[in-house]
Amino acid sequence: MTASRSWRSEEVARNDRALLRAAREVLAVDGAHASVASIAARAGVGVGSLYRRYRTKQELFQRLCLIALRDYLDAANEGLAMDDPWAGLVHYAMASIRSGPGSLAPVAGTFDVTDEMTELAERGDRAVAELVERAHRARVLRAGVTAVDLELLIEQLSKSPLQEHLQRQGRTELYDAALNARERIIAVALDGLRAAPAGPLPGQAPGYELFTMRWAPPEDEQPASE
Amino acid sequence: MTASRSWRSEEVARNDRALLRAAREVLAVDGAHASVASIAARAGVGVGSLYRRYRTKQELFQRLCLIALRDYLDAANEGLAMDDPWAGLVHYAMASIRSGPGSLAPVAGTFDVTDEMTELAERGDRAVAELVERAHRARVLRAGVTAVDLELLIEQLSKSPLQEHLQRQGRTELYDAALNARERIIAVALDGLRAAPAGPLPGQAPGYELFTMRWAPPEDEQPASE
DNA sequence: TTCGATGCGGAGTGAATCGCTCCGCATCGA
DNA sequence: TCGATGCGGAGCGATTCACTCCGCATCGAA
Incomplete structure (x- = not known):
């Protein structure tokens, strides 16, 4: 239980990554009906290994959602870091569409939302609002478009x-x-x-x-x- | 078996319409996993009544798909009948998005395609191709956009x-x-x-x-x- | 080489849900 | 009042689900 437990931790980490990736892919295809068996199979591991890492299916989805929220916030900040307001907005939209918060929508409401998730979501919303306002100030964004419009369009395009x-x-x-x-x-x-x-x-x-x-x-x- | 069987046929027709509407709604929400029980419940009828009209779940979906193909063709022809090429294209797109061939996509491949369906689909595709070509000739449609692009965008927006x-x-x-x-x-x-x-x-x-x-x-x- | 420990894959389990059948009942004209 | 008709939904076997548990492969230590 000390520092000596570096035994094959790389394989463990690799399996974990494969599991998360597989879960996201299967979830995108099967929606909320995604089964743990198909997730494990796609990751190339047994269901036993999945349940050793995540105590329940919901816990896996929760972790997946947390990661997506992080990506989402990162993408917004990357967009803000760009000089061109339009390019920044497009960068955020593209990144969000690709890593798909929309594909996580089907599991919304199926597990408890942690405080960390709430905080990440709020920080993301603030960043996106700033992204939208900046684009409006530069007059490169269609008049009347709100942050919610943008988010909904991204969700629409995610699946x-x-x-x-x-x-x-x-x-x-x-x-x-x-x-x-x-x-x-x-x-x-x-x-x-x-x-x-x-x-x-x-x-x-x-x-x-x-x-x-x-x-x-x-x-x-x-x-x-x- | 003669003309005397007009007994309560109005209620039968009403139930049938309710059934088809319910089926489309449930299908849009639950995708291919839509259960006959939920369809019947939403239509306000028992599963027995559903199975008296349609011998199987696939037969119901087949009928639903046929109706959607008809709506789809009608919308394209209505669009062609309009003088303004852009307005015609938008009319078709709006109508298609609303009556949603996209929501029927999840059941694609789950039943046999009849000749009538194939013919309707081909006629629809031809009408849409003409709609797109006409818009291109009038230079109101973005260069490079094909009929397939349009169909895919409509599908994307349908759900x-x-x-x-x-x-x-x-x-x-x-x-x-x-x-x-x-x-x-x-x-x-x-x-x-x-x-x-x-x-x-x-x-x-x-x-x-x-x-x-x-x-x-x-x-x-x-x-x-x- | 041998041995205990560790993490692995997947068969097995009870519960839930599926498509579909069938029957008792309400409602009609005669 | 009576037969006919279409109704709603309980019930059936089959399937699929999330989850458990166990035999086995693979490692470091002796």
Whole structure:
């Protein structure tokens, strides 16, 4: 119980990271119905190992939420640190969309909120409010847009129904195309659909198979492991 | 079996409409995990009545999907009938977002696709392609935007995590505010966040409680009936 | 090489929920 | 009053859930 317990702690840490990553991924796909078995399988560990680290499913989600709140606050502060108000706002939005507080929304209300989480959320809200106000002062943000509007838009863009479907069906070969398509969508939503582009759309135009494939019967259910 | 079977057919039709509406609502909230019991309860009928009209859960979803495809095609044609290319495109997008093919996405691949459905989908795709091309010819649509981009954006905007959460918790008093907030988000996504507004944002600015309330413990689980 | 300790994967468990069936009852025209 | 009809929901077997527990592989120490 002294300093001698450095035995294989690296593997422990690695497993823990894999567990958290797997939990976030599975949660994004299955929502609140995500099962511990699928999380453990995706992380490549047994359920026993999961329960040795987290006493309950809720405790895992709680930890996951705390990490997301930290990322969220970091992203806002990074945005504030940028000189260009618009670039800072976009940086925050992009980072939040990617690490997805929106994907954590389904578990909201399923566990107790700790004081630490409340404080992190408040600090994040303050930073975002400052980000929005600064953008308004520079007149680069549409008049009337509030911080709540921004947060809700981010939440709306956080989930990716297309990628979830692909993952459920195990169509990994289309994953890159789906990622590209999503980047375009986000760019459009942030920059606007009207003809007055802030630049050319990134990447290639997505093909129709992204739209048609999900209607085909899943020829192979997701192995849910490895 | 002749023309004399008009007995109470109005109530039957009313029940059927209630069933379809309930199914769409429950599906939007619970996704593919939607249970027949919750659908029947929300429609205010017993599961027996549901199974008298639809032999299986998949058959109900199939019918639901067919109706959505029809609405989808109608919306596209209505958009084409409008003189202003931009207004037509927005009309289609708004109608599609509201009647939500996106909320049907979770059941994609869970039942067989009939020929009628395939044909409706193809006709819809053609109409949307024409809508997009016309907007491009009039130079009112951002360069590089394809029909698939548009469809994916519509799908992205179709689901409403906020409203789903409210419904799950039974907070009906915030429903109007959530609806208003969603209208703003959609307007922003379609018009763009950058300072060059196409007009003032509609409705009132949403309050912070929309964002904080979902973290509060649900003081009353959804009664799921009536 | 042998031994105790440690953390591992996953079969097993009771509870909950699923889609679906079936039956008693209310409500109608005759 | 009586047969017919459609209704709501209790009940059924099957499935899935969160969680427990145990045999085994792998390590340092002797």
